[in-house]
Amino acid sequence: MPSKKLGLLIGAEEEDWPSALEAMYRRHDPVAAVNGEPLHVQVERVRVHPFNLRADTSYDAVVDRLGHWQLNPREWLKKVALFNGVYLLNNPFTFQSMEKHSAYVAMMRLGLHVPKTWLIPLKTYPDKPGYQETASRYYDWFDLPGLAGHEFGYPLYMKPFDGGGWRGVSRVGDEGELMTAYDASSQTMMHLQRGLENFDIFVRALAIGPQVNIFHYDPTRPMHDRYQVSSNFLSPEHAAEATAVVKTINAFFRWEFNSCESILKDGVLQPIDFANACPDVAIVSLHYHFPWAIRSLLAWSLFCVASDRPMRLDMNTRDYLAIADSERSYPEKLAAYEALADAYFDTERFAEFRATQLGHLDQVMWELAQAQEFDDMLVHNVCLIFPAHEQEQFIAHFRGLIAAWVQAEAR
Numbered sequence: 001m002p003s004k005k006l007g008l009l010i011g012a013e014e015e016d017w018p019s020a021l022e023a024m025y026r027r028h029d030p031v032a033a034v035n036g037e038p039l040h041v042q043v044e045r046v047r048v049h050p051f052n053l054r055a056d057t058s059y060d061a062v063v064d065r066l067g068h069w070q071l072n073p074r075e076w077l078k079k080v081a082l083f084n085g086v087y088l089l090n091n092p093f094t095f096q097s098m099e100k101h102s103a104y105v106a107m108m109r110l111g112l113h114v115p116k117t118w119l120i121p122l123k124t125y126p127d128k129p130g131y132q133e134t135a136s137r138y139y140d141w142f143d144l145p146g147l148a149g150h151e152f153g154y155p156l157y158m159k160p161f162d163g164g165g166w167r168g169v170s171r172v173g174d175e176g177e178l179m180t181a182y183d184a185s186s187q188t189m190m191h192l193q194r195g196l197e198n199f200d201i202f203v204r205a206l207a208i209g210p211q212v213n214i215f216h217y218d219p220t221r222p223m224h225d226r227y228q229v230s231s232n233f234l235s236p237e238h239a240a241e242a243t244a245v246v247k248t249i250n251a252f253f254r255w256e257f258n259s260c261e262s263i264l265k266d267g268v269l270q271p272i273d274f275a276n277a278c279p280d281v282a283i284v285s286l287h288y289h290f291p292w293a294i295r296s297l298l299a300w301s302l303f304c305v306a307s308d309r310p311m312r313l314d315m316n317t318r319d320y321l322a323i324a325d326s327e328r329s330y331p332e333k334l335a336a337y338e339a340l341a342d343a344y345f346d347t348e349r350f351a352e353f354r355a356t357q358l359g360h361l362d363q364v365m366w367e368l369a370q371a372q373e374f375d376d377m378l379v380h381n382v383c384l385i386f387p388a389h390e391q392e393q394f395i396a397h398f399r400g401l402i403a404a405w406v407q408a409e410a411r
């Protein structure tokens with residue numbers, strides 16, 4: 001029986017998606033047939049240790065939730081991608097070089113409606129030889145309140161150019177808050193961005209390979225209550241546009257496990273945060289939508305190993321720019337970008353694989369969501385995240401949401 005090995009690179013306080021994905025692979029064994037032979041996938045949690053840069057590896061693919069945050073696993077990922085041809089969700093090279101700032105620039109270049117954004121110099125120069133002197137010789141003085149008032153007006157957002165996890169993000173309501181936020185930014189390089197308020201809706205998309213799910217997201221709520229259960233909150237046109245935007249972003253950068261936040265305001269869908277490779281998929285964040293994420297992770301990781309999908313380290317930026325520079329309208333460009341994305345993701349072959357090989361996947365996920373091991377995982381994770389006096393309440397809360405998903409799926 002042919003066999004493949006899938007590695008999971010896991011962050012702290014994450015016992016949910018790894019356990020659920022392991023359980024799905026266990027319950028789904030053999031997971032598919034390759035050339036008529038059943039395929040067995042061994043799932044293993046990757047461990048960090050010294051490695052020879054020329055070493056072999058036993059992994060065929062790795063689902064990564066850690067490389068972006070920690071240096072050691074990140075450099076291991078780069079090594080196995082370059083040297084061993086291991087398939088990765090996501091491409092660590094483009095993620096490192098195209099975090100929020102370059103991702104904004106690239107998508108602006110494609111014509112996406114990213115809100116107006118400026119980069120401003122550091123408030124405090126690092127205390128390193130040469131920095132002070134270069135600054136005094138070549139950095140221009142600038143009038144921050146003048147720039148903010150003239151280019152943006154209030155409110156605006158000040159946020160780190162390489163953001164993540166809401167670190168250092170400020171809503172700036174007036175000149176006083178602007179100066180306070182800039183002082184506080186210290187040695188972190190910041191963007192100023194047009195603030196989008198009184199909007200129609202805030203959406204957050206989760207994408208795994210070509211599988212995209214758009215959720216109504218309420219950033220004003222506490223963490224466990226931001227993803228809303230509701231569906232049909234976007235018109236079919238805006239839902240299709242949001243999907244095309246996310247697929248374009250991900251295929252462009254070779255990100256296959258990413259989330260994208262967009263604000264629909266005055267009918268215009270504006271992506272504001274989309275360099276979130278290895279996004280949060282915790283059960284305490286996704287709750288009702290968690291089974292969708294696990295099922296989709298299984299489907300895509302399995303497709304990649306079963307089809308020996310080659311890891312694409314290079315980008316085809318020029319193909320996108322040629323479309324950007326053409327005379328097409330925005331919807332026509334988006335459709336052309338989406339076609340490139342579908343070619344990259346092999347969307348058609350994936351859909352066929354899912355239909356012919358994974359017909360019982362929904363059933364397996366549905367059964368797992370009702371199994372004791374799933375409930376144990378839920379309880380364990382709630383206890384990891386919430387203080388003792390809140391655990392009982394939140395266990396009941398998340399159980400209720402999972403039960404609602406089970407019921408909806410049964411229909």
Ligand SMILES: Nc1ncnc2c1ncn2[C@@H]1O[C@H](COP(=O)(O)OP(=O)(O)O)[C@@H](O)[C@H]1O
Nearest residue numbers: 157163164165166167169193194195196219273
């Ligand atoms: N331009 C903006 N207009 C309105 N709200 C914004 C804007 N930029 C950020 N926000 C709010 O701040 C939150 C954090 O900003 P974001 O860019 O997503 O940072 P991070 O990368 O740290 O998640 C967003 O989820 C949103 O609620």
Ligand SMILES: [Mg+2]
Nearest residue numbers: 165166261273
């Ligand atoms: Mg964000």
